Every structure is written in C-alpha cells, then in structure tokens.
Amino acid sequence: MRSIYMDHSATTPVDAEVFNTMIPYFNDSYGNASSVYSLAQTSRRAVEEARDSVAALFNANPAEIIFTAGGTEADNQALIGYMTANAKRGNHIITSAIEHHAVLETCSYLEKMGFEVTLLPVDQYGMVQPASLKKALQPNTIMVSVMHANNEVGTIQPIKELAAIAHEAGAVFHTDAVQTAGKIPIDVKDMGIDMLSASSHKLYGPKGAGCLYVRKGIKVASFIHGGGQERKLRAGTENVPGIVGFGKATELARLNMEERAEKLTKLADTLRAGILNNIPDTLPTGHPDERVPGSVSVCFRYVEGESILLMLDSMGIMASSGSACTSGSLDPSHVLLAMGLPHEIAHGSLRLTLGKDNTEDDVNYVIEVLPKIINNLRMMSPLGNS
Numbered sequence: 001m002r003s004i005y006m007d008h009s010a011t012t013p014v015d016a017e018v019f020n021t022m023i024p025y026f027n028d029s030y031g032n033a034s035s036v037y038s039l040a041q042t043s044r045r046a047v048e049e050a051r052d053s054v055a056a057l058f059n060a061n062p063a064e065i066i067f068t069a070g071g072t073e074a075d076n077q078a079l080i081g082y083m084t085a086n087a088k089r090g091n092h093i094i095t096s097a098i099e100h101h102a103v104l105e106t107c108s109y110l111e112k113m114g115f116e117v118t119l120l121p122v123d124q125y126g127m128v129q130p131a132s133l134k135k136a137l138q139p140n141t142i143m144v145s146v147m148h149a150n151n152e153v154g155t156i157q158p159i160k161e162l163a164a165i166a167h168e169a170g171a172v173f174h175t176d177a178v179q180t181a182g183k184i185p186i187d188v189k190d191m192g193i194d195m196l197s198a199s200s201h202k203l204y205g206p207k208g209a210g211c212l213y214v215r216k217g218i219k220v221a222s223f224i225h226g227g228g229q230e231r232k233l234r235a236g237t238e239n240v241p242g243i244v245g246f247g248k249a250t251e252l253a254r255l256n257m258e259e260r261a262e263k264l265t266k267l268a269d270t271l272r273a274g275i276l277n278n279i280p281d282t283l284p285t286g287h288p289d290e291r292v293p294g295s296v297s298v299c300f301r302y303v304e305g306e307s308i309l310l311m312l313d314s315m316g317i318m319a320s321s322g323s324a325c326t327s328g329s330l331d332p333s334h335v336l337l338a339m340g341l342p343h344e345i346a347h348g349s350l351r352l353t354l355g356k357d358n359t360e361d362d363v364n365y366v367i368e369v370l371p372k373i374i375n376n377l378r379m380m381s382p383l384g385n386s
Contacts, residue, residue: 002316004362008202008294008355009151009179010320014245015204021248022206025241033238034229043240050247054211057250058196059187066212066230067243071178071199072102073223074212075145077234078174078195079106081220082143083115090140092116094171096128096157097338098150102197103176104334116140125287126155126339133162137169147176148186152335152351153286154295156180163192172218178202178210182253183292184261194218200242204356205249209242260356264294267354267363272296274367279374283345285336294354299341303348303377311373317366320351 005013031040033047048062055062068074083093095107097119107117118136120128128146144166149156163173174195177186182203188196195218200209214220214233226235253260268291276282281301300308305321312319321333332346352366 002365004317004358004365006352006354006358006362006366007318007320009154009292009351009353011201011207012204012355013357014201014206015249015252017252018205018245018248022241022245025244029240033240034227043238046244047238047240050243053247053251053254054198055213057182057186057254058198058213059189060213061216063231064213064216066214066233067238067246068210068212068234069208069239070201070210071100071176071197074197074199074210075100075102075176076106077212077220077223078197078214079103079110079143079145081223081233082172082174082195082218083110084113085219085221086142087115090142092118092138092141093143093145094118094120094133094136094141094166095145096120096122096147098122098126098152098335099145099147100151100176100178103145103147120146122338124340125290126150126153126285126335127287127290128157128162130158130161130165133165137165137171141169141171143174144171145174145176147178148180149177149184149292150286150335151179152333152349153297153339154179154291154353155287156184156290156292159193160191163194167192179292182250182257183294185257188213188215195220200246200249203249203253206242206245209239209246211246256356261293263356264354264358267358267360268294268296270360271352271354271363271366272298274363275370278367278371282374283341285339285341285349292353294358296352296354298350299336299345300348300350300374301345302381303374305347305349307377308348308350308373311377312370315369315373317369320353321349 029042031043033043051062051065055065111117120132146157146162166173172194176197178199181198194215196213198211201207222233224235283299285297332343336346
C-alpha cells in the first residue's frame, strides 16, 4: 500500500542531515553544556552555534533567543512571563479567537490569576482585522499576541500592521510563529515583533526543542526555576542534541525556503483545485491567497471529519481534521466556528498539509481517492441522501 504523509502542520520527519548532525551529541560529545571542562565546552559551542542559526532565521540577535522544549512552552513563557513581570503597568492582554490552545489555555490561566483577556474576532477567512485590534485596546493593555499563521486553515495574519497598532498603544507584541518559522520569511525587526515562539519539529528538526525570541529590553519573568541556564530565564540542563538539531533545521530552512515554498504552493494549488473541481458541496476554508505554502483546508457537507480520516488512512493517506492537538475531540474546530461556519459544516473539516518530500504523484493519488471516499460516506449518511 502507498504511504502518503500530508500532516506536516502536526509534525515533520527529522531531516537526514539534521539527524546526522545530532548523533555525536548523544554519545561522543555528551557533556553538560554548563560545565567547565573541554568535553562540556564542546557541547556549549554547539549550543551557541545553534543559537546563531536560529537567530539568523528571524534576523534576531543570538542573545535574544531562549531555547525551550517546544512551541507550547515558549507561548506559556511569553504570556505568563511578560504579564506577571509587568503587572504594575497593566493587566490586559489581547489575543485572537483562533489561536492555538497553547495560547488560549494560557490566557484562561491568566484570567484565573486576575488578568483581563480579550479575544479578537476573525473574518470568514480566519484573518484578524487591524480595526478590531484598535477597538479592543484599553489603557491597561500591555500585551497583544496574535499567531503568524493559523495551524488549521493556514491563513497568514497581517503581523506587521498589528504590531504597529500594539506599539502605538504602548503594548508589546508576541506572535506564535510555530506554523511559519522556516516556511516564509520572518524579520522580527522589520515586522516589529517583540516576542516570537517557534518549534523545531515543525521544520524537520527533532521534537522536544523550540525557542522564544525576546527582544532586548523586554522584561520577562523566569518561567522554570532552578539553575541559571538561558540567561536565568529557563532553568534546566540544555537538551544539546535537540538544540543542535533545531539549529541545523533552521539553517537548512533558511537555505531552501524559497525553493520549498515555490514547490509546496504549486502542489497545494493543484490539490485544492482537484478537490473543489471533483467533489461537490465542498467549502474551501482559510484565505484564498494569504496561506502558508503547502496548506489545504476544506469542509465537506454531510460527512464527519473523523470518518474521512479513517477512510483516507485505509488508503495509505495520513491527514487531519483540524488541529492535531484536538483531533481526539468530537467537538468542531474552534477556529472554523470563529470563522462563522455552522457546526454541521465544521464537523466535516479536512486539513492536508504538504511537506518538502511530497510529490505530484502524491497529490494526484489523493485527488483520485478522496472523491470516492466522500461519495461513499455521503451515501451512508442520512443527511447526504436527504
């Protein structure tokens, strides 16, 4: 049976070059990067080289990069660390209704701590309108957090404009760039980003590694307490192999970004058109143009997303229905509901996210198989036969 992976927004395979770069730091160069002897200093140099590479991906200063265990931790540290460290200045944070749960649940936690949270609405494409941010700002607003691109529908947000609005009001701007880091250009200086979260395993690096960019001069409280690692902001022995892999993955992403984006955009456009042209009662979701390369998101009337995934899997195709972090839930996507889709349509969502190793043959196979699957499911559905 064919095996076609189209869930790269959930995770990516570790690139062979990345894996080979990591291997020495498991056995040969295994020293603790915080120790003083030569074995440990080999690890320290590797960590700092990786920090340089990650910083270069965002046009940041290496000293502004804090290594974490992934994007979720980075989001938590950004929001909790900043709000608690700057509570005397204000207690209001603004985010969007379509954020990843790493941000939404963190905001819920902050509310329990007495902070005030405002969720911005989005339009039918899943985009935050700058006017809605202006309207939501209050004298006590000290932070705005809007994701760079949505993990479910792929819509890219107008980050530069949103950051400028936040700064005019005296607030800092954070973005969850987990879905865009290494896929599209990010310049934190040009875009006015004060804090940024990223994750290694979304760009062909290992799981368990990520980073938080914190612009120089931004005050953030320590998040994990213990040792003095990561400028005393994130205690704990460094995950040297993971950090090294993350660094190599960002290097490769930077070198290959344009070529990969061009290929993935072409494949995704072909896949999207093939689905819409061959399956009636299908609704495309996300912005038609401002999308992460390789992202295809649709909703099928009269069928359930879970059934689609099971049938696709039986044909060797791996995809998702909404976010991977909530795919076990029977509730419809909070993103699609925020975009105005009714429950019955949101339940039939399918997300196909392509990666650098996908081919035109993969796309053609999905276009061949998916219409038959949807037709069979609709024939079994009382709604499809009504």
